[in-house]
Amino acid sequence: MSDRGVVFDLGYTPYEGERRGRRGALLTTYRDGLNRVFGIRRRARKKILPWILIVLAILPAVVFVGFAFLLSTFAPDAQSPFGSHAEYFSITGATVLLFVALAGPELLIPDRRSGVLAVYSSRPLRPDDYVGMRAASLLTVIAGFMLIPQVLMYVGFAALSADGFFKGLGTNAAEIPKILAATAIYALAYAPLALLISTIASRKAAATGIFLGVMLIGTALAAGLVQATSIPGHKYAALFALGEHPDHVRDWIFSRVGSSDLVVNGAGIDPWMSLVTILAVATVSTVVVVTRYRRLM
Amino acid sequence: MTDTSIIAATNLGHAYSSIVALHGVDFALPAGRTGLVGANGAGKTTLIKILLGILRPTVGSANVLGFDATKQFLQVRSRIGYMPEGDCLPEDITASEFLIQAAGLAGLPSTAARQRASDVLTLVGLEEERFRRLGGYSTGMKQRAKLAQAIVHDPELVLLDEPTAGLDPEGREEMLELISRLGGFGINVLVSSHVLGDIERTCDWVLMLDGGRVLRSGPLSHLVDADMVAVEVVGDTTALIDHLAAAGANVDSSGAHVYVSSFDTDPFNLVRDALAATNTGIWSMGPKATTLEDVFLEGSGE
Numbered sequence: 001m002s003d004r005g006v007v008f009d010l011g012y013t014p015y016e017g018e019r020r021g022r023r024g025a026l027l028t029t030y031r032d033g034l035n036r037v038f039g040i041r042r043r044a045r046k047k048i049l050p051w052i053l054i055v056l057a058i059l060p061a062v063v064f065v066g067f068a069f070l071l072s073t074f075a076p077d078a079q080s081p082f083g084s085h086a087e088y089f090s091i092t093g094a095t096v097l098l099f100v101a102l103a104g105p106e107l108l109i110p111d112r113r114s115g116v117l118a119v120y121s122s123r124p125l126r127p128d129d130y131v132g133m134r135a136a137s138l139l140t141v142i143a144g145f146m147l148i149p150q151v152l153m154y155v156g157f158a159a160l161s162a163d164g165f166f167k168g169l170g171t172n173a174a175e176i177p178k179i180l181a182a183t184a185i186y187a188l189a190y191a192p193l194a195l196l197i198s199t200i201a202s203r204k205a206a207a208t209g210i211f212l213g214v215m216l217i218g219t220a221l222a223a224g225l226v227q228a229t230s231i232p233g234h235k236y237a238a239l240f241a242l243g244e245h246p247d248h249v250r251d252w253i254f255s256r257v258g259s260s261d262l263v264v265n266g267a268g269i270d271p272w273m274s275l276v277t278i279l280a281v282a283t284v285s286t287v288v289v290v291t292r293y294r295r296l297m
Numbered sequence: 298m299t300d301t302s303i304i305a306a307t308n309l310g311h312a313y314s315s316i317v318a319l320h321g322v323d324f325a326l327p328a329g330r331t332g333l334v335g336a337n338g339a340g341k342t343t344l345i346k347i348l349l350g351i352l353r354p355t356v357g358s359a360n361v362l363g364f365d366a367t368k369q370f371l372q373v374r375s376r377i378g379y380m381p382e383g384d385c386l387p388e389d390i391t392a393s394e395f396l397i398q399a400a401g402l403a404g405l406p407s408t409a410a411r412q413r414a415s416d417v418l419t420l421v422g423l424e425e426e427r428f429r430r431l432g433g434y435s436t437g438m439k440q441r442a443k444l445a446q447a448i449v450h451d452p453e454l455v456l457l458d459e460p461t462a463g464l465d466p467e468g469r470e471e472m473l474e475l476i477s478r479l480g481g482f483g484i485n486v487l488v489s490s491h492v493l494g495d496i497e498r499t500c501d502w503v504l505m506l507d508g509g510r511v512l513r514s515g516p517l518s519h520l521v522d523a524d525m526v527a528v529e530v531v532g533d534t535t536a537l538i539d540h541l542a543a544a545g546a547n548v549d550s551s552g553a554h555v556y557v558s559s560f561d562t563d564p565f566n567l568v569r570d571a572l573a574a575t576n577t578g579i580w581s582m583g584p585k586a587t588t589l590e591d592v593f594l595e596g597s598g599e
Contacts, residue, residue: 012420012481012482013416014451014483015405015409015413015450015451017406018405018409019404019405019450020404020406021371021375021404022375022404024401024403024404024406025401025402025403028398028401028402041394042389042390043389046389110387110389111387114384114386114387115381115384116385116386118379118383118385119381119385119399119446120402121379122349122374122377122379122456123399123402123403124374124375124403125371297351
């Protein structure tokens with residue numbers, strides 16, 4: 001194929017239509033973020049992992065509702081062993097962690113590496129707008145990941161309720177604010193840190209690896225520190241188990257007894273300390289990301 | 298800022314720590330096509346970044362299309378386009394998708410953005426390649442795609458930073474032709490380049506920077522069209538120079554070459570009369586074309 005174009009003189013029509021200014025720029029940045037994380041309008045290989053993870057997040061909810069349907073049909077008195085909203089966060093929490101590890105770098109690093117940031121800098125956007133819309137894209141995806149299966153289960157179980165659909169909806173209404181609060185906690189625990197690492201790392205693979213390392217290996221190291229030392233206050237090393245804090249706070253929100261497998265539980269860290277840690281990491285991450293982009297744009 | 302200027306600076310300065318990039322410059326640029334010329338480090342990119350609102354001036358102010366470039370940079374950016382010198386194209390999407398995004402970022406609704414993307418890609422000669430991913434584009438195609446994103450939203454002013462960088466002669470011709478046509482579309486242009494020949498071909502006003510200071514600012518015709526005659530003399534030039542100077546001509550010499558200009562009289566007539574009066578023989582005589590490069594070298598003292 002020739003790389004020479006032909007310049008046609010077809011005249012030029014000035015644009016005299018609507019200009020949305022900053023509002024349009026914000027919307028475009030947000031929409032582009034969603035397209036990026038789902039691989040929309042990108043090569044097929046960019047779509048594979050995100051959509052596999054989406055299926056992995058939603059499929060168990062469909063299976064749980066299906067199992068409950070079979071149970072209600074063939075053994076109406078039996079109690080379904082699945083289906084706690086709190087437990088489901090353990091499933092989606094793992095898939096969201098992986099998704100965020102891929103999506104965070106995808107949202108920030110290509111724009112810097114390819115120089116597209118210069119185009120954003122010439123449009124009616126502030127640096128904070130750019131970072132804010134990228135974060136909004138990521139938070140939307142996390143919320144979708146967490147809430148869609150929860151809604152499926154909520155509606156599914158209500159439909160199977162012996163008291164009827166609408167009464168079934170009302171029975172579990174108290175769970176709704178807990179589900180929303182837990183979703184917000186996971187989003188706060190994952191998104192700002194992923195964006196911070198993607199701001200510092202120059203390659204997507206490195207950022208993904210570092211994020212998963214901080215979340216998973218950091219937890220293992222924290223467990224080792226808690227067990228290996230006996231100096232006063234050594235239990236606070238468990239605060240470095242960043243991957244466990246959202247689970248710890250979730251158990252608190254749902255008034256559940258947390259798993260003893262959690263390092264933070266074993267070390268006797270109070271849930272509010274986990275919450276403060278999540279908020280502190282999110283705040284510091286946000287400040288660093290915004291400061292860096294104010295210099296770049 | 299005068300009534301007719303689209304860009305103006307008043308005592309505009311910027312320093313990167315101890316390095317001063319712009320020394321309190323003053324200028325006013327009219328509508329049309331302006332060339333921003335200067336050597337590397339002259340302050341061109343710093344000036345462009347201030348006009349875009351990316352950098353805040355250390356002192357002074359800049360005004361673009363009637364808006365303060367620092368305080369009202371969102372209004373400025375809504376009305377201008379920018380083609381950066383470096384890469385600015387995402388490799389994994391098509392030119393069409395990128396231009397739709399670029400138009401959306403400038404505030405155009407999605408339907409209008411699609412239409413404008415298609416029109417502008419045709420305009421820059423990339424219609425056939427619009428569904429090809431930008432990562433597979435040649436350098437020339439990339440430069441045209443960069444120009445396309447800068448004008449896709451029909452800006453009032455477009456800032457082009459080294460638009461011909463890396464292009465082969467044919468690609469350079471195409472790019473210069475496109476830039477020349479922008480004025481006809483009602484788009485004002487500020488072209489930054491250190492290739493002075495490109496500026497001479499495309500612009501009608503020149504802002505010349507050197508070491509962060511304004512060397513010249515004025516219409517290109519005034520800068521390069523000095524009505525000068527070059528004479529190569531046989532033998533001694535002293536008598537001829539003295540005669541010309543006495544007649545009120547501006548005379549410069551280098552060896553056997555004498556350069557003559559005059560604001561009052563046709564310099565050819567002055568030289569003819571002086572040659573006859575001093576009985577001086579010559580090897581050659583003709584008009585001396587003053588290029589932008591001559592002006593720049595003269596102004597920068599090189």
